Amino acid sequence: MSLTPVLTRIDTDLDGALDRLMELLRIPSISTDPAYKQECAKAADWLVEDLKSIGFEASSRPTPGHPMVVAQGGEGGTHVLFYGHYDVQPADPLELWNRDPFDPAIEDTANGKVIRARGSSDDKGQLMTFVEACRAWVAEHGKLPCKITIFFEGEEESGSPSLIPFLKEHADELKADVALICDTDLFDYDTPAITTMLRGLLGQEVTITGPSKDLHSGMYGGPAINPIRVLTKICANMHDENGRITVPDFYDGVPELSDELLGQWDALGFDAKSFLKEVGLDTPAGETDKSVLEQIWARPTAEFNGITGGYTGDGFKTVLPSQASAKISFRLVGTQDPLKIRENFQNWVKEQLPPDCSVTFKDHGAGPASVMATSNPAFEKARLALTDEWPNAAAFTGSGGSIPVAGYFKTILDMDAMLIGFALEDDSIHSPNEKYDVRSFHKGIRSWARILSELSA
Amino acid sequence: MSLTPVLTRIDTDLDGALDRLMELLRIPSISTDPAYKQECAKAADWLVEDLKSIGFEASSRPTPGHPMVVAQGGEGGTHVLFYGHYDVQPADPLELWNRDPFDPAIEDTANGKVIRARGSSDDKGQLMTFVEACRAWVAEHGKLPCKITIFFEGEEESGSPSLIPFLKEHADELKADVALICDTDLFDYDTPAITTMLRGLLGQEVTITGPSKDLHSGMYGGPAINPIRVLTKICANMHDENGRITVPDFYDGVPELSDELLGQWDALGFDAKSFLKEVGLDTPAGETDKSVLEQIWARPTAEFNGITGGYTGDGFKTVLPSQASAKISFRLVGTQDPLKIRENFQNWVKEQLPPDCSVTFKDHGAGPASVMATSNPAFEKARLALTDEWPNAAAFTGSGGSIPVAGYFKTILDMDAMLIGFALEDDSIHSPNEKYDVRSFHKGIRSWARILSELSA
Structure with missing residues (x-):
């Protein structure tokens, strides 16, 4: 034909x-x-x-x-x-x-x-x-x-x-x-x-609960634990100063790339500057010792896809919220095990909880x-x-x-x-x-x- | 009459x-x-x-x-x-x-x-x-x-x-x-x-902008800076391990209380345990060296009243957002100057911005x-x-x-x-x-x- x-x-x-x-x-x-x-x-x-x-x-x-x-x-x-x-x-x-x-x-x-x-x-x-x-x-x-x-x-x-x-x-x-x-x-x-x-994907939604109800930040601000404060601390601890993810054993199964493959990729002439410039950026924000193409194609990441807590409407509300939550996705490479990483991540979060706080996790997919x-x-x-x-x-x-x-x-x-x-x-x-x-x-x-x-x- | x-x-x-x-x-x-x-x-x-x-x-x-x-x-x-x-x-x-x-x-x-x-x-x-x-x-x-x-x-x-x-x-x-x-x-x-x-009140809404638009976290996760990551880092830096606020010169004008006043307050028999228990809490989360009553009546605070960024609806969306924002209120005491603190706070935030990020502030009141x-x-x-x-x-x-x-x-x-x-x-x-x-x-x-x-x- x-x-x-x-x-x-x-x-x-x-x-x-x-x-x-x-x-x-x-x-x-x-x-x-x-x-x-x-x-x-x-x-x-x-x-x-x-x-x-x-x-x-x-x-x-x-x-x-x-x-x-x-x-x-x-x-x-x-x-x-x-x-x-x-x-x-x-x-x-x-x-x-x-x-x-x-x-x-x-x-x-x-x-x-x-x-x-x-x-x-x-x-x-x-x-x-x-x-x-x-x-x-x-x-x-x-x-x-x-x-x-x-x-x-x-x-x-x-x-x-x-x-x-x-x-x-x-x-x-x-x-x-x-x-x-x-x-x-x-x-x-x-x-x-x-x-x-x-890359594989592990999706996790983390919800931190502190006080049993939303409080007035004037009446309780100071002595009452604020779940946004707890959540942002945990999020801030996710990456070290070199852009590496701090969850224990996270890099188990991440392969080193062969020189042959890296050579092929180099030959593509990928223009990292233009790639970033197109979305208003200039400086790569990932692992400091990896090229942009490696960061995207061959390295694992942890990204915050959403965060919410307290009053988020127009204007201002002096609330000290009962809950705050974040949606976090991990991109995985090589033989990283999504279920093992999920377990390590959840334990890592729990270990950072101050007194009076609890955490729940919602799964949103786990593929290698x-x-x-x-x-x-x-x-x-x-x-x-x-x-x-x-x-x-x-x-x-x-x-x-x-x-x-x-x-x-x-x-x-x-x-x-x-x-x-x-x-x-x-x-x-x-x-x-x-x-x-x-x-x-x-x-x-x-x-x-x-x-x-x-x-x- | x-x-x-x-x-x-x-x-x-x-x-x-x-x-x-x-x-x-x-x-x-x-x-x-x-x-x-x-x-x-x-x-x-x-x-x-x-x-x-x-x-x-x-x-x-x-x-x-x-x-x-x-x-x-x-x-x-x-x-x-x-x-x-x-x-x-x-x-x-x-x-x-x-x-x-x-x-x-x-x-x-x-x-x-x-x-x-x-x-x-x-x-x-x-x-x-x-x-x-x-x-x-x-x-x-x-x-x-x-x-x-x-x-x-x-x-x-x-x-x-x-x-x-x-x-x-x-x-x-x-x-x-x-x-x-x-x-x-x-x-x-x-x-x-x-x-x-x-207490006085200073209200600030902080919005961090990274990429020029919302991105796919698979295509850009890694090299593109995530404003939620930047915002949570800044929020996490707001308090030190003793619960004190780290904005420079923040405590200027915070008075030491007289023994007479502290004595009067002691006589009131305030029950901090019950006060916290009523809202599901047990451990005071404020400055570690101050009583709960002092924390509420006589010490300044910084509270996160709201935070939002990325996808916050039901389910999951692998977005790398362009913006993230937080509503923060400072309670002030003594002769703390709300306008001076506002300036110091804004500079403190700006100093923490990584490359490619910008910040805008919205004022929500400033009273001593x-x-x-x-x-x-x-x-x-x-x-x-x-x-x-x-x-x-x-x-x-x-x-x-x-x-x-x-x-x-x-x-x-x-x-x-x-x-x-x-x-x-x-x-x-x-x-x-x-x-x-x-x-x-x-x-x-x-x-x-x-x-x-x-x-x-």
Whole structure:
């Protein structure tokens, strides 16, 4: 089956593909907020109907959380499992958006046209690149170029509580020769990337309780312990003066990188200065003895994702609060054990509690880091296909983000995963005014059409 | 004019007085939140009408913020200025209230009947004790027992931005022989107090900005500076291991207490253990070398009243936020200079900023501490009147709370102030389920009737 007419069809049908993506973006499928449960189901249903229209056998599968979408189609060639997630991050702070985050639009910018909406880049726009590539193959040739299983999750942004049980229960249905995951970035504007190292993630919410109720800071300030004071002390103790994390045994399992890999990364010519400048920064704030690229791709971190306590509205309230809490995420690398680190972290917090204070912990996911087996021939095929589509040759890279599903595909389904995505650093994922370049979307669809062509052989 | 029939009338009209108070409590006059501006004006108007009904010449006076209420009535005797505030604290967290905070009710409790509502104790219930005492005098004798000026503020809970200009502009109208302020506690259930030492208050909101926008903690975690990390470090540095505040020169102007005063306070038999136990605590958390009573009445503090940054909703969001902020209040004593401390604090914060971070400060009031001149004969008259009403003799005490108006009455109007209030420690002011004992309200009215009788001579 010829690739050329498929690529032509992708070019001529781009407006149609954008319209379909915008339909999906209009569904506010925020998985972390229970108020949007129906919307998550609606997004899953929309995808099922769209996949059916291409000829997939598709269905929405209930879980204790949000549904999974599973679809089967095609035959022959390399059997691929394609993974993406239809859930999105919350859109707040809403006042910083230049438009309704769930009313998508194509906007002209200095760098070309972009699709502006929550989820446009992470991950609805990305997953639709693959769906559209399938659609073009089927429209042109009446069938898919190889056997394809599609697997869309609706809980990626909220710790994936249903993922492991679902993978275990449906292993037969989901197992393929190789997994394709579209949730990562281009290396740069002209250089596609196949991500082969992913950091793991451990999410912890820490709540400190002091007095049994909120107090008047005039009447009790001084003798009554203030949980914000306790919490900020603990947070302040998390990093030493060299930016290293002080939780005991935290660095167990963090590998030293090979000179070969460091050399490859050096050759990429990563511009740390520009990377930071783009977000208003100048000085790397991580471990003082590591390069910025190492800090992101290959070193563990502890970040404060949220903190709250006392009165946070307009104006002032002289309250001495009963509670204060922080959401903290640890990015993990190598063979760091998330469950061991969770235990050490919780003990470390408890040891710092002054009298009269108690602490509770809420778990928000615990996934290990993963490193892909680039020896699988599918990696070289994909690298060639991407190199054909983009100005520069494709690179094997690391990623600071955590996509635990790649690890689970290996451990549960014994399947390698290729992480290929078309997002850009400036897409503002998880931030106000998220966007996805129309170019990313268009060339992304063409990239998958090429990769599927290579894998059909 | 005889006092006895006035007291009798107060006893028989208690239900009427409670009904009037509940009308006022139904108005959600939250001064710190701009959404409640109209409600503040409504509360002021309600008070003007009520004062007119007793025969006062009363009016609501506009300010750039919320209106002041000024009323004049009576003649002869000691000319008193009575001060209270009709604005209230925000009611959040609403879910911790056992009823709508602005739908007051009389509830039976183990300690007798209470009025449950936001503002019941702070300060609507307290200011109405004086209004009801006036009402009873007028009803019984056709006139007030002495010359009375009433002055109600609507911005006490939001830093009193209009207070100083208003006092300066209306000094002739407001100047009296002595001020009466009803915004403080009984010393204990049976012991009335005349507060002679008040802590000052400096309110500061600190906002740290790092990256120019919210970032994905996977993509930027490590090299990008996290403002929550910076803010918590600064907060953690605020107190040393002995509970002393580390801002340079902070203790300038903090007096050593005389042995005489410490002896008087010892004689009060303050039970620090019970005071802390009531709010679920056991160990004093303030300066390690000071008693609990000293910590509250006579030592300065720094308290974190609120902190916020990043994602604080349900679930988890792996954001690396652009900003984080904290609301901090300093309680001041002796001759500590709030403006000097503000400057030192801001410089101290700036010196701790790492590269790429900036800070902004928002002012929320700056009032010095004040110490009353108990040699004014009105103090002894009031002490005798209170001792007649309550089981135990009245005490001269300190107060941890900050009532800057007392200082301004001295500095701007050259007038001593007597702080007499009937609130109890367990009133939960500034907290959910605020209440005011019906006994406090009833005996408070009777106390003022007695004090006015003494001051009429």
